[in-house]
Amino acid sequence: MIHTVKAGETLFAISEDYRTSLSAIVAANPGINPNMILVGQQIVIPNLPHPDTIPYTIHISLVNRTLTLMNQGVVQKVYPVGVGRMLHETPVGDFVIVNRAPNPGGPFGSMWLSLSKKSYGIHGTNDPSSIGHYVSLGCVRMYNQDVEELARTVPNGTAVYIRP
Numbered sequence: 099m100i101h102t103v104k105a106g107e108t109l110f111a112i113s114e115d116y117r118t119s120l121s122a123i124v125a126a127n128p129g130i131n132p133n134m135i136l137v138g139q140q141i142v143i144p145n146l147p148h149p150d151t152i153p154y155t156i157h158i159s160l161v162n163r164t165l166t167l168m169n170q171g172v173v174q175k176v177y178p179v180g181v182g183r184m185l186h187e188t189p190v191g192d193f194v195i196v197n198r199a200p201n202p203g204g205p206f207g208s209m210w211l212s213l214s215k216k217s218y219g220i221h222g223t224n225d226p227s228s229i230g231h232y233v234s235l236g237c238v239r240m241y242n243q244d245v246e247e248l249a250r251t252v253p254n255g256t257a258v259y260i261r262p
Contacts, residue, residue, distance in 0.1 A: 102139070104137065126144040127141055152256050158181075158188075158259065160182075160187075192257065193260065209222050211248070
């Protein structure tokens with residue numbers, strides 16, 4: 099997978115966002131100076147397929163509180179979700195699923211899908227009544243059976259587009 103450096107990012111922060119060691123990123127990018135990366139620079143993230151090779155994309159609408167799964171540009175399914183509340187908004191942007199954890203426990207329900215933004219993910223919930231509302235600390239909540247279905251369908255590297 100290729101990451102394009104954005105303003106304010108460091109190579110260490112990129113490694114944390116993708117849950118990949120800094121040494122692995124340096125090794126995958128010969129000649130890179132870890133102390134000086136430039137906006138717009140292309141960084142290879144090892145062990146993740148490029149999203150263009152995956153037929154699925156996920157589109158999250160914060161205002162509609164929906165997650166739409168698309169397969170080759172065609173809507174496959176629309177799920178209701180809970181999203182971040184005031185002062186803890188869900189981040190808007192383009193991300194990818196970098197890893198997953200079944201049964202993470204607590205408020206995260208039965209499945210956690212990590213996004214390429216540290217501390218954010220798509221996950222189940224131990225409070226199904228929160229779905230459809232602005233309630234989380236920024237993550238996207240789904241019914242447990244829905245996030246399990248999503249996790250069985252999409253691989254790591256799947257693009258996730260979060261919009262207002």
